């Protein structure tokens with residue numbers, strides 16, 4: 464963490480707000496803003512949050528799917544304790560993780576999830592093209608998981624670093640979802656190359 468990063472973070476209004484309002488990350492506001500715009504999470508929804516640590520998105524998912532929702536949060540890193548969410552530490556793409564998620568959904572009387580969120584980030588190399596390619600790969604793999612975990616008509620939201628393969632990714636998403644919208648919520652930092660693809664109406 465550079466000194467500049469630390470001082471920018473201290474001045475960041477969303478960072479301060481997250482501290483004040485007890486969210487584990489400023490990223491929570493990105494999901495809130497996308498939810499307000501696109502209606503991503505409904506009451507009672509079963510939501511899978513891939514790349515959930517420290518836990519801001521999962522906190523929002525719990526709030527918005529309450530009182531009868533189900534939130535399953537997965538990350539390679541430890542996820543902070545989130546009341547109302549089931550947290551799992553592991554690789555989202557490992558077959559045993561997918562099996563655990565399916566078993567959990569079944570044990571809660573849910574066939575498949577209504578919403579899959581992916582705020583997963585690759586390990587950053589600092590080389591733009593490499594990081595873009597890694598991020599595209601993550602989203603494509605997360606989209607593959609939808610086949611096993613998302614109900615027909617369901618919603619998928621994923622972070623991607625912008626770049627030349629964005630168009631190809633969008634086309635691939637359009638084959639699987641009725642609506643695909645790239646979107647940059649206000650809470651995304653100005654200098655960031657990240658964007659989200661919001662996909663609704665999963666064609667199973």
Ligand SMILES: C[S@@+](CC[C@H](N)C(=O)[O-])C[C@H]1O[C@@H](n2cnc3c(N)ncnc32)[C@H](O)[C@@H]1O
Pocket residue numbers: 487488490491513514515516517518519520521537538539540553554555556582583584585
């Ligand atoms: C930007 S953070 C997510 C922030 C989170 N949405 C929040 O609101 O607190 C990205 C996370 O993706 C996770 N991640 C990356 N690849 C993953 C994988 N294959 N399986 C599970 N988690 C992964 C990283 O460990 C990291 O914690």
